[in-house]
Amino acid sequence: METYLRPTVIGLMIFIVFNLLIVASAILVLAERKIMGFIQQRYGPYLVGPYGTLQPIADILKLLFKEELRPKGADKWLFTLAPVLAVVTAFVAFAAVPFGAETTLFGLLAEPIKLGISDVNVGVLVVFAVTSMGVYGIVLAGWASNSKYSLFGGLRASAQMISYELAYATALASVILLAGSLSLREVVDSQSGYWLGFIPKWYVFLQPFGFLIYVIAGVAETNRAPFDFPEAEQELVAGFNTEYSSVRFALFPQAEYINMVTMSAVATDLYLGGWHGPFIPEQYGWIWFLIKVGLILFAYIWVRWTVPRYRYDQLMTFGWKWLFPAAVINLVVTAALVLYFNA
Amino acid sequence: MPELVVFYLFAALAVGASALVIGQRNPMYSVLLLIASFGALSGLYIQLDAPFVAVAQIIIYAGAIMVLFLFVVMLLNAPREDAAEWDRTHPLRQPGMTRWGSLLAGLLIVQLALAFNKMTELSTPVGTRADAATVSSVHELGRSLFTRHTFAFEATSILILVAMVGAVLLARREDHA
Numbered sequence: 355m356e357t358y359l360r361p362t363v364i365g366l367m368i369f370i371v372f373n374l375l376i377v378a379s380a381i382l383v384l385a386e387r388k389i390m391g392f393i394q395q396r397y398g399p400y401l402v403g404p405y406g407t408l409q410p411i412a413d414i415l416k417l418l419f420k421e422e423l424r425p426k427g428a429d430k431w432l433f434t435l436a437p438v439l440a441v442v443t444a445f446v447a448f449a450a451v452p453f454g455a456e457t458t459l460f461g462l463l464a465e466p467i468k469l470g471i472s473d474v475n476v477g478v479l480v481v482f483a484v485t486s487m488g489v490y491g492i493v494l495a496g497w498a499s500n501s502k503y504s505l506f507g508g509l510r511a512s513a514q515m516i517s518y519e520l521a522y523a524t525a526l527a528s529v530i531l532l533a534g535s536l537s538l539r540e541v542v543d544s545q546s547g548y549w550l551g552f553i554p555k556w557y558v559f560l561q562p563f564g565f566l567i568y569v570i571a572g573v574a575e576t577n578r579a580p581f582d583f584p585e586a587e588q589e590l591v592a593g594f595n596t597e598y599s600s601v602r603f604a605l606f607p608q609a610e611y612i613n614m615v616t617m618s619a620v621a622t623d624l625y626l627g628g629w630h631g632p633f634i635p636e637q638y639g640w641i642w643f644l645i646k647v648g649l650i651l652f653a654y655i656w657v658r659w660t661v662p663r664y665r666y667d668q669l670m671t672f673g674w675k676w677l678f679p680a681a682v683i684n685l686v687v688t689a690a691l692v693l694y695f696n697a
Numbered sequence: 698m699p700e701l702v703v704f705y706l707f708a709a710l711a712v713g714a715s716a717l718v719i720g721q722r723n724p725m726y727s728v729l730l731l732i733a734s735f736g737a738l739s740g741l742y743i744q745l746d747a748p749f750v751a752v753a754q755i756i757i758y759a760g761a762i763m764v765l766f767l768f769v770v771m772l773l774n775a776p777r778e779d780a781a782e783w784d785r786t787h788p789l790r791q792p793g794m795t796r797w798g799s800l801l802a803g804l805l806i807v808q809l810a811l812a813f814n815k816m817t818e819l820s821t822p823v824g825t826r827a828d829a830a831t832v833s834s835v836h837e838l839g840r841s842l843f844t845r846h847t848f849a850f851e852a853t854s855i856l857i858l859v860a861m862v863g864a865v866l867l868a869r870r871e872d873h874a
Contacts, residue, residue: 432725476835479752486760490732493767497725505771512768516761523756536749536835 379611432498437605440491444612454640499597507593511584522571524681542628618650711737
């Protein structure tokens with residue numbers, strides 16, 4: 355594993371990314387409520403700050419001053435551990451995601467740095483491994499609460515994660531075959547340039563089905579509607595986080611929003627050419643990256659407030675009988691074509 | 698020197714967590730400690746310059762198989778084992794089984810001792826050995842898995858299939874009884 359940054363720069367980068375993710379989740383909370391309001395033909399938050407832009411700060415302050423409750427029958431250790439686990443895995447996953455080419459940040463730095471905390475040569479798998487650990491936060495929260503609604507939420511989370519991880523990983527594998535590398539930075543760099551002079555060489559054009567499968571499985575992995583079974587309000591009160599309050603509760607949505615950002619960033623790196631794009635020089639490619647991630651996140655929120663939740667049996671049927679076979683066929687066809695054109 | 702510290706840290710974590718897995722009466726804690734042990738093992742793999750194996754360890758064992766374990770433990774809702782009842786009725790606690798088990802344990806110790814004796818041949822670090830590329834590069838790993846080690850690879854898959862069929866068979870038998 356090569357490290358290309360000096361320790362101080364890595365430390366600085368970790369600090370920046372950490373804070374960016376926190377800011378991103380605050381913006382997402384606001385964006386979600388504003389877009390939801392727009393879709394439901396109402397204003398959304400508008401009282402706190404100009405046009406309600408300070409609403410996330412009001413939310414977090416309110417949560418900070420709430421009393422922390424723990425049910426009597428709850429498992430003391432695991433009840434505390436669960437939200438920490440959820441949010442830590444969410445943050446750690448982003449460590450292997452590159453988000454920009456070499457840049458001096460408008461000439462602020464003497465020598466250019468690559469945007470991204472670490473460049474692991476199995477980066478795709480590291481992100482996948484860490485996000486797949488995130489389910490323990492939810493499952494443990496469900497079990498440790500010692501409440502029937504929470505337990506059902508946790509059970510659903512574990513079953514859903516296992517079912518959709520397969521399709522998710524198989525879709526990933528198709529891109530890896532095309533790029534011939536497991537390093538996210540190399541995957542992105544293999545997407546630079548144009549076909550016929552104007553179509554960008556993004557894998558979304560070679561892997562339209564793969565992209566679709568990846569995004570659907572990604573929504574399911576982050577427990578967002580229409581796959582939000584672990585917290586299905588109409589059935590389970592609030593699902594796995596029913597018994598949580600105050601900051602411990604706040605960590606769960608925080609983890610969810612950060613997971614959304616990671617999922618969108620990885621989708622951008624794998625399918626949408628990362629920081630490559632027309633008009634903007636490569637040095638400022640992170641602007642393209644932000645635009646693409648923003649668009650995917652908007653689609654995330656859009657889908658949540660447009661599509662109703664599945665039924666549980668539909669979720670399992672769809673995951674195992676449609677999505678996974680489709681991903682396998684996509685992988686086999688991709689492998690055959692790669693072999694044919696490379697030989 | 699720092700490598701040695703990290704090694705002992707991970708090694709202690711792996712051994713300690715594994716020992717605690719057996720010591721727990723609550724199956725939920727056992728599962729979680731097993732996950733911790735897998736995590737520590739994965740750290741050791743990274744030290745051996747085998748990042749792919751390390752990540753595969755996390756994805757397959759910690760990320761998928763242990764989620765299934767948790768799922769089953771939660772469904773069974775077995776919060777605590779009844780020790781006395783367990784001692785009396787469990788098939789593995791019968792005298793014949795205990796003798797057979799201690800024989801196997803003895804064999805394992807002999808085997809480990811032999812293996813440790815052979816360790817001197819492997820004392821060169823993985824990174825400097827001739828087959829270092831096989832360990833770190835995914836390309837090479839896949840190639841050697843499907844050419845040189847095809848038999849072992851296929852045999853393992855059949856073994857897993859047999860285990861799966863056996864589990865289904867065992868689970869069904871209780872239905873008829």
